[in-house]
Amino acid sequence: MNAEINAEKVARYLHDHPEFFDAYTDVLALMTLPDPHTGRAISITEKQLFTLRDKVRTLEAKLAELITFGNENDAISNKVHNLAVALIAAQDEATLVRTIYSHLGGAFSVPHVALRLWNLPVASSLSDAVTETTQAFAADLKRPLCGPASEQESVTWFGEAAAHLRSMAQVPLRDAHGACFGLLVMASEEAHRFYPTLGTLYLERIGEMVSVALQRVLGATASE
Numbered sequence: 001m002n003a004e005i006n007a008e009k010v011a012r013y014l015h016d017h018p019e020f021f022d023a024y025t026d027v028l029a030l031m032t033l034p035d036p037h038t039g040r041a042i043s044i045t046e047k048q049l050f051t052l053r054d055k056v057r058t059l060e061a062k063l064a065e066l067i068t069f070g071n072e073n074d075a076i077s078n079k080v081h082n083l084a085v086a087l088i089a090a091q092d093e094a095t096l097v098r099t100i101y102s103h104l105g106g107a108f109s110v111p112h113v114a115l116r117l118w119n120l121p122v123a124s125s126l127s128d129a130v131t132e133t134t135q136a137f138a139a140d141l142k143r144p145l146c147g148p149a150s151e152q153e154s155v156t157w158f159g160e161a162a163a164h165l166r167s168m169a170q171v172p173l174r175d176a177h178g179a180c181f182g183l184l185v186m187a188s189e190e191a192h193r194f195y196p197t198l199g200t201l202y203l204e205r206i207g208e209m210v211s212v213a214l215q216r217v218l219g220a221t222a223s224e
Helices: 002-016 025-030 044-089 093-105 132-140 153-164 201-223
Strands: 032-034 041-043 112-117 145-148 167-174 180-188
Touching: 044 093, 044 201, 093 112, 093 201, 112 153, 132 153, 132 167, 132 180, 153 167, 153 180, 167 201, 180 201
Parallel strands: none
Antiparallel strands: 032 041, 112 180, 145 167, 167 180
């Protein structure tokens, strides 16, 4: 017990008097600590050097991770930009649909894409029969929903491939007033491609761009 109390007093004293080792440099030079890697005795100076090296390695690893994330975000931003430009250039429904499918399936490497619309003012190749349940489900989505494909009604849109799909992202399409008029679905055989905690910022932006492009093209068709 006394040794523990004395140790506490020593520690407190050194903490309160950092100048102690300035006056007794020989004591500091004699002090050694066990090397955490080899177990051999090393000086405090060596210990500090090893500690600094470990901190540098940790910071380098974090920096490399941040650079990787930055590069990935830059790549995704470029893909979203290219998609936006292509959507703007599309002047009719057929071209617009090909643009959506080709960019998502090509640049974004999404293996399966399906797009359905409803309550449109004009006839559209995309207005296949969509159940009221799916329409209500899409209308209730506040943001894109990612997760398992099983038990999702929209998985049936993929025909024979549906049985092999493991994950999907469902992106609601809304008009300028916030009313939902469609659903963009991206699916994959990989269970972790569209996992539940996946960030949805870029999916939201894609949904907004596709929504505006569809309204523009379909609106132009309605006015003809």
